[in-house]
Amino acid sequence: MMRRILTIALFLFIGAVLSVLVAWGCETFSGESIVISYEQPAAPFLMPGIYDPPEDWTVQTWVRFKGLGVRGAWTTEMLWAGSTLGMSSDSTNRIRIRHYSGWPLLCMVRSDPFDSDLGIAAKGDVWAVGFEPPWASRIEPRYRGKNLPLRPMPVRFAANSVFWGFVAWICTFGAWRYRRWNRIRRGLCIRCKYELAGLETCPECGTSARPRRMEA
Numbered sequence: 001m002m003r004r005i006l007t008i009a010l011f012l013f014i015g016a017v018l019s020v021l022v023a024w025g026c027e028t029f030s031g032e033s034i035v036i037s038y039e040q041p042a043a044p045f046l047m048p049g050i051y052d053p054p055e056d057w058t059v060q061t062w063v064r065f066k067g068l069g070v071r072g073a074w075t076t077e078m079l080w081a082g083s084t085l086g087m088s089s090d091s092t093n094r095i096r097i098r099h100y101s102g103w104p105l106l107c108m109v110r111s112d113p114f115d116s117d118l119g120i121a122a123k124g125d126v127w128a129v130g131f132e133p134p135w136a137s138r139i140e141p142r143y144r145g146k147n148l149p150l151r152p153m154p155v156r157f158a159a160n161s162v163f164w165g166f167v168a169w170i171c172t173f174g175a176w177r178y179r180r181w182n183r184i185r186r187g188l189c190i191r192c193k194y195e196l197a198g199l200e201t202c203p204e205c206g207t208s209a210r211p212r213r214m215e216a
């Protein structure tokens with residue numbers, strides 16, 4: 001029982017690590033398509049429940065990014081015409097920018113340093129805006145920037161951790177256990193596949209054909 005709990009904990013941990021690495025991989029390698037709208041778009045455009053524009057803002061521009069394992073949205077109170085984001089830093093118009101990554105679910109989030117929700121001091125806050133990886137110079141220039149996120153989205157991150165933990169288990173113990181079960185079922189030696197024909201011990205490698213825990 002204890003061993004089973006430890007195994008589950010181990011694979012959940014592996015799953016969590018894989019979830020982060022997959023999200024960073026998507027951030028690093030995924031391209032993006034960008035859609036800009038100057039009228040309030042239909043709700044799915046902005047990922048309701050994930051990214052919601054602030055209710056008290058007079059939003060004039062809606063922007064969405066999309067790529068494999070990456071999504072992003074920003075809303076701003078100014079008309080944005082495709083210039084660099086830096087232009088908005090002197091503006092009093094507010095802007096809210098969020099970037100999400102992860103697969104199969106988006107599970108990590110970061111804000112952009114230009115996000116109006118962040119104070120000046122928060123702009124170096126890696127928890128909020130992510131960090132620049134050592135390989136940042138290899139990342140193609142794009143609107144999403146070159147930062148990688150550190151902040152997980154709890155429920156989605158947990159779901160991805162279960163998914164990737166299960167994949168890791170399948171690829172290691174799961175495959176091994178299936179092979180073992182399949183050999184017992186077919187009457188073969190579990191170690192060397194020799195056809196036992198009912199023998200108690202494998203004449204090829206000496207493995208007992210009667211393991212203590214029969215899985216067949």
Ligand SMILES: [Zn+2]
Pocket residue numbers: 189190191192193194202203204205206207
């Ligand atoms: Zn054998």
